[in-house]
Amino acid sequence: MRDVVRLSRYLCRVLRHHPEEIDLKVDDKGWADTTELIEKVNTKKKIDMETLEYIVENDQKGRYSFNEDKTKIRVNYGHSIPVNPDYEIASPETILYHGTATRFLDSIFKKGILSKGRNLVHLSKDIETAQIVGARHGEPIVLEIDTKAMEQDGYKFYKSVNGIWLTDKVPVKYISIAEKNIEI
Template identity: 50%
Template structure:
């Protein structure tokens, strides 16, 4: 499998497991898990056939570890980023003192006014390091990297969760917890 093929499969899995399972008539359970065997059969039906080994390669090699198998690899789900209603069942945890968020310049004005909002997703996504936040923010142009006073937020009652792939999640980040000096 080429890198390009793996990327295409990853994008399709992100679409189906995070946003539109109906594209494959796929049913996700309350925690976002899909049956691997059913997924593979439905992908074949839609002319997107892959083997289990190829699926396993995409899960293991994805640079952001977007997907996870259950212990016996009979179920798969996206680790975060859902726009559909599911419960990832993550436990609230104490965050580090600072987390980071990369965003295009065009979004700075609304962020200054309202903070970071989850919009159509379940959570705001934050990174533990500037490098990761830069990669995330660069998807839509030159990013600005914001520093978030996560521990201060935690002390004021904001909950934080860590996804299986190390992405920090929270419901929103009010402007007073954001340092708008670009960290790049």
């Protein structure tokens, strides 16, 4: 099981950030040819179609998608490479959340939430998910985002297939510290 988790992380890194590492072609929508991916990954790690299907179907974060006939695969969100996965514009909840580390608060309250190395800012629909995300970066804190006001001011939101909300940036005026930060 550990090997599958490591392999999943490796695939995620290659498909999101470094397809050139295995000379993999990723199109402008983020899709890679499944057969080519398996062949090129097999020069570094062992994988077959059955393992790849298992990873896509069982990934807890819903990171991966196949096309209908499973000839193509992509990561649903989180790219740093220039891709446009055809996210549909959607109206978010009134409030969404962003998990981060406390060490980033000064910068966030000066510049807003920026996508940094990713193409879009990630937002969560609940505090618990945001808290988990923030914990990956240090001492976690959850920020509340007034997405309804942002939308009224013309900002666009996209919802990925696994429920992650995405936007280009979050200006400071829409950010506050969530009242119910939780311990994890």
